[in-house]
Amino acid sequence: MTGSRPLSDRYDVAVLDLDGVVYIGAHAVENAPGGLAAAREAGMKLAFVTNNAARPPADVARHLTRIGIPAEPADVVTSAQAAARLVAEQVPAGAPVYVIGGPGLEAALREHSLVPLTTVGPEHPEPVAVVQGYGPDMPWRQVITGALLVREGLPWVASNTDLTVPTPRGAGPGNGTLVRLVAEYADRSPVVAGKPQPPLFRETLARVGGKAPLVVGDRIDTDIEGAIAVGWDSLLVMTGVTTLADVAALEPALRPTYVAADLTALTREVEAGTWSAEVVDDRLRVHGTGDEHSWWAAVSLALWAHLDATGRPARTTSVVPGSVAP
Structure with a gap:
């Protein structure tokens, strides 16, 4: 769950889901253009991978470029x-x-x-x-x-x-x-062919290349399950459909390797840092300081330890992601 080096140092290709991770409709997800530019600068290949079979890769690449994320058709892999x-x-x-x-x-x-x-x-x-x-x-x-x-x-x-x-x-x-x-x-x-089944992931490596892939997604049932099925590490970013309550209820077989706030995590260390998270009387409590990526790392570990020990998800309704929870 944690590491001492940025993810871009440990993985050579980011296998990126699109909707909810890179963009939402016509607009880029907040921090996505900067996060992906930094990952590229660090030497990471970017593969934009989608289950949507309607649009050819060239159309997807044009859309990405329009929203500030330069892409070529060869960077896009579709179901x-x-x-x-x-x-x-x-x-x-x-x-x-x-x-x-x-x-x-x-x-x-x-x-x-x-x-x-x-x-x-x-x-x-x-x-x-x-x-x-x-x-x-x-x-x-x-x-x-x-x-x-x-x-x-x-x-x-x-x-x-x-x-x-x-x-x-x-x-x-x-x-x-x-x-x-x-x-x-x-x-x-x-x-x-598509996620969470292995063929789309294998197609991605065949087209984009890479030896140490990291699946990046916002959905457990397609992105994270697919990464687990093919035996690759995964990063769950909290910019799409998955909620804090969903994370609290994740059984061990469905847990991502890392949890972070957004795509800027690709060039940072995803570890608990100075945050302290614990579950008391079934309620999540968080103390300390740090960035949002470290917050999610600390909170995920605390929530899963509680679920494993008690069989019950912790209550998270009063917690604001990235903040202290009394």
């Missing part, structure tokens, strides 16, 4: 790319593959010399596999045709099974909801 590789391992080059999804999947298939199809019929080649991912503008006809092909037994790969996707009005139905629909109709389950 569409991981899914296309899984399909390519099962079918020959030049094979037609039916797409339940959008242009991100189509571009990824072409990269593997596969032919994406969104229509079947006498004037089109017969598809030999189906790949499915998020496609916000996909017509219902495309879903129906793909579901029929899946029911017929064609190899089926899903980019991810996230049940929600961020929208300006809150969380909306994600690719996982449509995967469930097809699975129920076809009475089958797909091979899944």
Whole structure:
């Protein structure tokens, strides 16, 4: 949980989740541009990794650059790319593959010399596999045709099974909801490429390189679980969906290697420092001084020690992250 050197000295590539870690919608997360610039300056490679299969890497790179985080398409790795590789391992080059999804999947298939199809019929080649991912503008006809092909037994790969996707009005139905629909109709389950499954992480190292990866995310169920599944260390940053109460309830098998406030932790020592945290009468108490990263390190250790000893999460409702809690 702690260390005597900055994370950028111990890991050579940061495998970064995007939404809630690097940006939230159209805007960068606070301190993300500076934190990532410092990590790059320290020699760390940055891999921007997303479960969203809708956008090609070039689109993601342009968005990152617009919000002050310079990126090239080669820095971006998507679940569409991981899914296309899984399909390519099962079918020959030049094979037609039916797409339940959008242009991100189509571009990824072409990269593997596969032919994406969104229509079947006498004037089109017969598809030999189906790949499915998020496609916000996909017509219902495309879903129906793909579901029929899946029911017929064609190899089926899903980019991810996230049940929600961020929208300006809150969380909306994600690719996982449509995967469930097809699975129920076809009475089958797909091979899944995206987080928390290993293929997307392996795709990342294959494309970006590195020997000592650190997964950086804001979600336990995709980022941290995925890092654990592939055997890599992880950093949970508290800029997205995970709360202090969620940290307090984390069982040992789901705990990240490090917990910190934001991406500036990449070039700092993530250790308890001068903060003192303890749980008294099931309530978290924090004393001392230091930065927010050290606060999260101290608090996480205290919360998990309490949970392990008692089987009960500590009460954290009166605690303001980064501050003293009486």
